[in-house]
Amino acid sequence: MRSRALTALTRFGLGPRPGEVAAISTDPVGFVLAQCDRPQSALIDAGLLDRETLREQFMELQGALQEASRAVRTGDTTPEEEEAREMAVQDRSQMVQKLRRDEVSARVDHGLTTDNPFVERLVLFWSNHFAIEWRKAVQVRFTIGLFEREAIRRNVLGRFDEMLIASTTHPAMLTYLDNHRSIGPNSRMGQRRNSSINENLARELLELHTVGVGGGYTQEDVIELANTLTGWNGGIMGRRNIPAFQWRWHEPGPRTIMGTHYTTEGEEQLTDVLLGLAHHPATARHIATKFARHFVGDDAPDSLIADLEASFVDTGGDLKALSLTLLESDVAWDAPPVKTVPPYDFMIGSGRAFGISRLPENFVLRSARDLAQDVWAVPSPAGWPDDDRAFLGGDSLLERMDYVLELVRRHTSVRDVPELAHRLLADDLDPFVAEAVERAEDPSQGAVLLLMSPAFQRR
Amino acid sequence: MLHPTRRGFLAGGAAFTAWASIPKIAYAARPRDPRYLTIILRGGMDGLAAVAPVGDPAYEAVRDDAVMPLSGPNAAIPLDNFFALNARLPTVADLYRRGEALFVHAVQTPYRDRSHFQAQDVLENGMTSDVHHRDGWLGRAIAELPSAERIARQGGFAAAPSTPLVMRGAPNVVTWLPPGLPATSDDTRARLLSLYEHTDPVLAKALAEGLKLEEVAGTESDLAASLDQQMMDMGQVRAIHRQAVSAATAAGRSLAADDGPRVGFLDMTGFDTHRGQRVVDGALGMTLAGLDQVISALRSALGDAWKDTVVAVVTEFGRTVRMNGSQGTDHGTATVAMLLGGAVDGGRVVADWPGLADRALYEGRDLYPTTDLRAVLKGTLRDHLGLDARLLGTNVFPDTADLRPLDGLIRASSG
Numbered sequence: 001m002r003s004r005a006l007t008a009l010t011r012f013g014l015g016p017r018p019g020e021v022a023a024i025s026t027d028p029v030g031f032v033l034a035q036c037d038r039p040q041s042a043l044i045d046a047g048l049l050d051r052e053t054l055r056e057q058f059m060e061l062q063g064a065l066q067e068a069s070r071a072v073r074t075g076d077t078t079p080e081e082e083e084a085r086e087m088a089v090q091d092r093s094q095m096v097q098k099l100r101r102d103e104v105s106a107r108v109d110h111g112l113t114t115d116n117p118f119v120e121r122l123v124l125f126w127s128n129h130f131a132i133e134w135r136k137a138v139q140v141r142f143t144i145g146l147f148e149r150e151a152i153r154r155n156v157l158g159r160f161d162e163m164l165i166a167s168t169t170h171p172a173m174l175t176y177l178d179n180h181r182s183i184g185p186n187s188r189m190g191q192r193r194n195s196s197i198n199e200n201l202a203r204e205l206l207e208l209h210t211v212g213v214g215g216g217y218t219q220e221d222v223i224e225l226a227n228t229l230t231g232w233n234g235g236i237m238g239r240r241n242i243p244a245f246q247w248r249w250h251e252p253g254p255r256t257i258m259g260t261h262y263t264t265e266g267e268e269q270l271t272d273v274l275l276g277l278a279h280h281p282a283t284a285r286h287i288a289t290k291f292a293r294h295f296v297g298d299d300a301p302d303s304l305i306a307d308l309e310a311s312f313v314d315t316g317g318d319l320k321a322l323s324l325t326l327l328e329s330d331v332a333w334d335a336p337p338v339k340t341v342p343p344y345d346f347m348i349g350s351g352r353a354f355g356i357s358r359l360p361e362n363f364v365l366r367s368a369r370d371l372a373q374d375v376w377a378v379p380s381p382a383g384w385p386d387d388d389r390a391f392l393g394g395d396s397l398l399e400r401m402d403y404v405l406e407l408v409r410r411h412t413s414v415r416d417v418p419e420l421a422h423r424l425l426a427d428d429l430d431p432f433v434a435e436a437v438e439r440a441e442d443p444s445q446g447a448v449l450l451l452m453s454p455a456f457q458r459r
Numbered sequence: 460m461l462h463p464t465r466r467g468f469l470a471g472g473a474a475f476t477a478w479a480s481i482p483k484i485a486y487a488a489r490p491r492d493p494r495y496l497t498i499i500l501r502g503g504m505d506g507l508a509a510v511a512p513v514g515d516p517a518y519e520a521v522r523d524d525a526v527m528p529l530s531g532p533n534a535a536i537p538l539d540n541f542f543a544l545n546a547r548l549p550t551v552a553d554l555y556r557r558g559e560a561l562f563v564h565a566v567q568t569p570y571r572d573r574s575h576f577q578a579q580d581v582l583e584n585g586m587t588s589d590v591h592h593r594d595g596w597l598g599r600a601i602a603e604l605p606s607a608e609r610i611a612r613q614g615g616f617a618a619a620p621s622t623p624l625v626m627r628g629a630p631n632v633v634t635w636l637p638p639g640l641p642a643t644s645d646d647t648r649a650r651l652l653s654l655y656e657h658t659d660p661v662l663a664k665a666l667a668e669g670l671k672l673e674e675v676a677g678t679e680s681d682l683a684a685s686l687d688q689q690m691m692d693m694g695q696v697r698a699i700h701r702q703a704v705s706a707a708t709a710a711g712r713s714l715a716a717d718d719g720p721r722v723g724f725l726d727m728t729g730f731d732t733h734r735g736q737r738v739v740d741g742a743l744g745m746t747l748a749g750l751d752q753v754i755s756a757l758r759s760a761l762g763d764a765w766k767d768t769v770v771a772v773v774t775e776f777g778r779t780v781r782m783n784g785s786q787g788t789d790h791g792t793a794t795v796a797m798l799l800g801g802a803v804d805g806g807r808v809v810a811d812w813p814g815l816a817d818r819a820l821y822e823g824r825d826l827y828p829t830t831d832l833r834a835v836l837k838g839t840l841r842d843h844l845g846l847d848a849r850l851l852g853t854n855v856f857p858d859t860a861d862l863r864p865l866d867g868l869i870r871a872s873s874g
């Protein structure tokens with residue numbers, strides 16, 4: 001059976017660093033519990049742009065592009081006008097590329113170096129719960145990193161309702177799920193021209209973010225929630241300066257959603273509705289189930305799910321309490337390591353194993369793609385798959401081997417792999433793995449065999 | 460009363476046996492082992508530049524400088540008295556002459572806006588709107604196949620990092636990526652397999668499957684060598700298309716193998732030709748040359764299995780009928796779809812041609828869609844894979860019970 005020290009660093013972490021298993025072996029549970037008192041450790045600074053700066057940058061570049069495009073559309077376009085438009089497109093896409101590199105490398109470096117890897121696992125869990133595909137629209141490309149920093153990182157050990165409000169009203173989420181185009185037919189704007197609501201965000205809010213598929217909502221509830229959301233656009237709309245909540249687009253009137261009547265109006269109404277959904281019993285059940293399965297596996301016992309659900313209900317969705325409940329459960333520590341480590345976590349974990357504190361962003365981005373988990377390129381609003389054997393199909397293990405080989409060749413100078421194996425796994429080093437590493441024909445082969453061993457692939 | 464058991468059913472009345480065995484007799488005459496591939500051309504292929512309606516009286520006026528040359532070194536290949544094929548597609552032209560290529564023109568999915576993202580989702584999910592990411596039409600089609608048949612059992616092959624939307628919903632899809640990272644040696648792989656056999660049966664099985672897939676599809680160095688061979692005369696093919704060609708080789712080999720998958724997916728980019736498109740020597744010509752290489756690689760890798768193959772080549776939308784100010788075309792509506800393979804009843808262009816005159820255009824700018832792409836796909840799935848038309852109208856392409864599958868796309872001997 002895997003020791004609790006290694007479990008603390010795998011199931012509840014991002015993989016062991018050299019010497020770490022031995023260092024925490026006297027109190028592995030305390031090692032993880034203590035991390036829950038450090039919510040600040042989830043934050044990344046690294047000189048990344050704040051919301052106001054990003055908004056200004058976006059409006060400037062998008063405004064220039066719209067102006068150049070208008071000139072091209074007027075007929076008898078001159079070559080200079082064509083060129084100006086081309087330049088504006090290039091300026092914008094260069095900014096997108098730069099933002100992506102900066103945000104991804106800050107995230108990866110944080111993962112490689114954090115002393116609170118459980119907190120980073122919470123970030124990855126919640127970021128996938130509120131999944132956003134970064135390429136969807138240009139506003140999303142600008143704000144995806146900001147979204148994770150503002151809506152997720154600030155709240156992973158805070159309150160679910162606050163995370164839900166931050167996520168739902170964030171420009172990245174509003175544009176990703178088309179809410180910036182949703183205009184109430186009886187709103188000031190809707191009365192002047194033909195317009196309609198867009199149900200996309202409302203549906204995912206119910207199905208994925210809160211009460212879940214079996215949560216008991218109807219199509220009527222989706223429409224009512226979509227009406228509540230009208231007017232919320234995030235405030236990143238090209239040249240025009242539009243407030244994040246545009247009341248002229250908002251469908252007026254009270255709402256009834258899943259049996260609860262909401263009489264507040266405008267901006268306040270969404271807050272009330274989101275609070276109602278965050279504290280709905282079906283949400284507690286949905287979150288508890290997902291959380292248990294993420295850390296313990298597809299067959300996480302009902303008793304654990306029930307404990308998490310009770311904690312969520314009793315504390316009104318305190319996420320620190322949710323983590324503590326998980327960590328205080330024996331079954332969470334002792335269930336066998338059935339989950340496959342996802343490619344992104346494996347990339348971070350292999351860096352930690354070799355003591356690497358920085359990886360070039362181009363290498364990271366290319367490797368993430370090759371390993372089939374490109375950063376923020378989720379396949380759908382439901383996020384990356386999270387079942388035990390996700391990412392195990394086809395040639396995925398071969399790709400992981402190739403990744404370790406390149407990592408070892410280019411970014412480390414590990415010579416004594418058998419010694420590293422002992423420092424990483426201590427008493428958890430399987431005799432077959434020790435022997436395979438011992439007998440490897442060269443250090444890079446030894447490193448591949450070590451990092452591909454179950455201790456690094458399953459948790 | 461008890462329901463008849465399966466055993467009882469099989470042993471049952473002569474009337475049952477008679478109708479139940481008819482398809483089997485047909486199978487016995489020529490053992491069928493159908494292969495089905497979808498190639499998605501991402502970016503929106505200009506149907507008018509791939510298969511040009513040179514007989515349309517308005518064609519020359521709308522295409523202006525970018526009109527298809529009918530003589531000279533890059534002369535278009537005539538398909539009939541009305542349509543001509545782009546000179547950058549010689550392999551496809553050869554298939555057409557053998558009756559193994561069919562074009563359906565002025566097709567489009569039900570999508571009518573002009574966003575790549577949404578249009579590709581609709582193309583893949585087989586629905587009327589883009590907000591459905593759970594599964595796609597090809598995945599649902601695989602899921603509907605009788606589970607005992609080889610085609611269902613052996614699942615799907617996708618040249619993609621993870622199962623693409625169009626194939627989601629299939630019970631069993633292997634994914635494969637073109638060569639990228641340097642490969643670990645066979646020796647390292649064998650050692651790891653032995654390590655897993657001693658420590659972790661789940662990882663052992665997954666690695667064994669990966670190695671098996673590679674054995675069938677070809678190793679990366681092996682593929683690189685075969686690519687170099689194919690690319691010798693193709694100095695013009697872009698590096699980005701080398702990956703698509705190697706994916707086609709891997710897909711073809713996998714589908715040809717006795718125990719390999721029977722349904723495949725791959726995709727290509729480079730069709731979003733807003734600038735410098737021209738016809739044969741511009742951006743689009745280069746990409747079409749890449750597509751032609753993909754088809755050629757696929758045909759040779761499939762070998763004998765080509766005769767049992769249907770390849771549906773589809774794109775998310777067409778482009779504007781008129782050229783824009785940058786010698787390109789912008790996002791449009793209807794376009795052309797290609798059906799290729801030995802099982803296709805080809806050598807024809809099928810079109811309810813809407814015309815290129817101003818008043819005939821969709822919203823005054825695009826080729827008017829006259830054939831629903833889903834009817835084309837339904838025709839191929841029904842006649843090549845034997846899927847029931849009713850199921851196609853409910854489970855594979857929901858709410859299309861009234862949309863008849865297009866008849867006669869597949870050779871009778873094959874269906």
